[in-house]
Amino acid sequence: MLVIDDIYDCPKEAGMLQESGERLARELDWNLLRTFMVVVQEGSVTGAAKRLYLRQPTVSHALKRLETRLGKRLIERGPAIFRVTPAGEVLYKECVEIYGNVARVAVLTRDVKDEITGHVRIAMASHVISPIFDEVLAAFHAENPKATYEIEVDTSAEVTRAVLEKSASFGLCLVHKRSPRLDYKMIYREHFGFFCGPPHPLFGREGLSLTDLKGHASVSFKTDQLADALRPVALLRAQHDLDDWVVGHSSHLEEVRRMIIAGLGIGPLPIHVVARDLRDGLLWRLPPYENPPAVDIYLVWNPQTHLNRAEAGLLQALREAIDAKPLSARTYE
Secondary structure (H helix, E strand, O other), X not given: OOOHHHHOOOHHHHHHHHHHHHHHHHHOOHHHHHHHHHHHHHOOHHHHHHHHOOOHHHHXXXXXXXXXXXOOOOEEEEOOEEEEOHHXXXXXXXXXXXXXXXXXXXXXXXXXXXXXXXXXXXXEEOOOOOHHHHHHHHHHHHHXXXXXXXXXXXXXXHHHHHHHOOOOOEEEEEOOOOOOOOEEEEEEEEEEEEEEOOOOOOOOOOOOOHHHHOOOOEXXXXXXXXXXXXXXXXXXXXXXXXXXXXXXXXXXXXXXXXHHHOOOOEEEEEOOOOHHHHHOOOOEEEOOOOOOOEEEEEEEEOOOOOOOHHHHHHHHHHHHHHHOOOHHHHEEO
């Protein structure tokens, strides 16, 4: 540590520097210290100038500036004189210490990882099943194990509201009407099919047509409306008179699936999401078998939200992963 009393000869001078020490540290050009250190090491201004690839007057001026700034003579110099003063000796030791520490910065930080920390709150519609999101989340966690996550499942409208209100880092949901205050990127396209469960009279029957579905009770999502996010599904219902008898609805895919499997009625589900249920005999696919309704799922974020490093990093990774795949690879038949 630089001891003020060792540079200044009287307590009054030391006290004055103590009072201005913070300002000195803030305003001092540290290059002056390096120049002074080299001058002492070379034993002359001329030698220091050669080593620093500077002109001799530049080095002399730098030394004078440092002495003026400190208010103390550091080197006695003349035609045949070069002597470091006691104050200069104290300062030189400090300069060596300072630059030794600076030189070790690269070594000390070489093996230190720049770990990302922070909490990410994701708002998500219940039927979002995306390999892209799963892969990015897994990779991001592996690279940044100190980050934490919270996933809230709600209706697409509530997901959008949470992103607008900045209570969510970003959202994944269906989109009916876009907000000018938000940014959107389509993460994938899924197709909905109609299904029934084992107790239903249509379960196991092949070669059915949409006409065969008329008169049967149905269950669906709250967004299965002509003026909402599942408009393509609602439109198909309306075209074939399949929306007269709705016995149950929910905002969550798991609950719609539960009611369908329990035999309450026919209901729409994303085809790629329930592939395992079809193999396990829990669900039966109903018409239409060709050109089923397509619904797009979006990544939604608020550009005005101040994100922490974890939020910003995961959002950026998701956007890059989406851009890296063509739409055909993000469309689930």
